[in-house]
Amino acid sequence: MNATWNITANRIENLIQSLKTERKKPFCAYIYDLKQLREHVSLLTATLPSQCRLFYAVKANSDATILKALAPIVHGFEVASLGEIEKVRTVDTRIPVIFGGPAKTDDEIQGAIHHGVSLLHAESFHELRRIEYIAGQLDVVVPILLRVNLGGPLSTATLQMAGVPTQFGIEEAQVPEAIALARSLQHVDLQGFHFHAMSNNLDAEGHARFITHCVDKAQTWAGEFDLRISYLNVGGGIGVNYHDLERQFDWPVFTSQLDQLIKDHGQPNATMLFECGRYVTAACGHYAAEVLDIKQNHGKHFAVVRGGTHHFRLPAAWKHSHPFTVVPIDEWRYPFARPELSDSAVTVAGELCTPNDVLARDVVVPRIRSGDIILFRYTGAYGWAISHHDFLSHPHPEQIFLDRDDLAID
Template identity: 35%
Template sequence: MKTSQPLHNALLQPYPVEDHCLVIGGIPLTRLMQRIGRTPFYAYDRRLIRERVSLLRQHLPQGVHLHYAMKANPMPAVVQHLAQLVDGIDVASAGEMKIALDTGITPENISFAGPGKSRQELACAIAAGIVLNIESEQELTAIIELAEQMSLRPKVAIRVNPDFELKSSGMKMGGGAKQFGIDAETVPTILARIARTNIDFEGLHIFSGSQNLKAEAIQESHEKTLQLAVQLTTASPVRVRTINIGGGLGIPYFPGEQPLDLAVIGSNLGKLLAEVAPALPGVRFVMELGRYLVGEAGIYVCKILDKKVSRGQVFLVTDGGLHHHLAASGNFGQVIRKNYPVAIGNKMSMTDTEIVSVVGPLCTPLDLLADRMMLTRAEPGDLVVVFQSGAYGLTASPLAFLGHPAPTEVLV
């Protein structure tokens, strides 16, 4: 029978512990639960988000603009907080666009990516003056038609599906046949068409993958991305003002995974940008990140309702589960299920441990937050904490499944 190792200290470093209790945003977990009034809840630490942006500013080449991919965590308070720290926001729906515009970030620094945008979404984006990342030739046709009807000049960029992928990435977004973007070999035809219109062309968005923990793979992707950018820009009949090189920076979730060395990645990117500068004069470069900005700054907290033993296996039954945190259950992209880092948040430094499985209240064996994991010995009323929960948590989960109440979200 396999068991997971206890939560390793590297993932605990951002969170102090006082009197056995986890502290987030300067507030002991039990006090925070009292303030909120109930479990389950997500809590995001504004200090950790601010420190992550500062770390990126320290290591990325000067002049590289930092954008937040809101899909990672669209909680309005989180987006408002990040809007004061980053240079722009990427959205993936009209709903996200509204949240981004409410922050006061200028429309030209908001971009809208994603396949299958409706005509209504396109019209809203054109009216707002944000940058539309074109995902297909048909989408371009719709934009041209709407621009004429609305008597407005839309801002557009081309999302490029490169002919390479980000190796070792958790989610491959480029290379091969993809629903995302326009194949690199087709881009020159689209650029020629744009040149014959009154569209305000912004540039290129080249994104090849996400959740990568291998610096050498990210370095190779940056090199290939910039080579492709030079090739497309040199042949473009319209001026390219911005090149979005995507993100792809991953965070560690599981035992054995190590955080990225940003200094190495930033230094290499600086060298590459210097090499392509003569071919791309006046071009603004953007790095777009989501999970890397917020993933490690969030926790999910639920309360133990019952403790039971079934044929020798201990189960902690909680009021949370996959309907709130699909990713932690292993059902959001994992091929082989692994445990997220989990702890008993009000008994952090206690040494009495046991092997348990943490489950939720749903009528499915998939409702599993920790499988045979070594945790501090816990009882009903104790608080289970799932770390690395700041990205792709609540809004990436089947909240309506079985009709349980929605969890609260707080930024502290």
């Protein structure tokens, strides 16, 4: 991890310094390393047990260039709207797609059928009946998984979608009733269960235990109801450590335990699905924003950048300081002194008219000057895609995609 990051970081910083010499306006860009992305995901798919399939959760980053890079490597895409289905089908008309989400409209269910979605995740009794009604009108049979909201406690993660009261899935105690309903319907084919329960879990051993729990539950229901389970979707939830980038989720430990789990508990005919997003694309993305001003208020130092949470909302949403480095830009075009700080704690704030527009707080930096560029790391997931782009109508950042030694700019 360290060596890979150092190579990538040097490459990105050199690129930024080069591009800055060509631009008179303040620099602001998302930069994606597609080569790093392909290598990372190829390693994930190669090291998963053969009974497993890796689907990319499009919600993490739905950019068409990212989807095109991933389509030949992942086993499919996980989507949460008709819009995401259409984005995927624009990239690949045949790749497997699985569709989840707690509030599917009739148009989305019809669209999923029209676009050949492989599995539809039924989130409630009412949604199950609506799938049956719409499939009946179209005279088709829809393969489904029942999304289960497991009882707790579950493995610790940043966000919990199960084990606590949420809008997701069918409560575990009601699953037998849901199985009975699904089996009574003529246009629904129950093929297994969906257990997406958490987001950003950093504990590899804990995540393996969670999957063991899912497998045990599914096998219990299969025995009680004489079900043939074709698929177990154990969700995503594998996290990124934004607080210490050198200590990430231990993928080798996880896959080793997963392999043993499948040998001990797996059903021979069941395929285990993963729908990972953050863990797939986070590391390939970088967000760069030029420092416009350095100032002090009430004893605190601020670096105000061309950019902010309207481009990169994750730090404000999760209330954390996002990791960054400072890219030095030596050129200074003004005839007066250049504001700077040395060996000081600085809060990185954006250009929006709100005190909530903060990307990092009280981070000690060796040196930072107006005109330098702050490079935020691990921004390839839940960055641009989730941000309120047009608040205050500032210009959007450039979108730069690196592919080997080539450079493409939109």
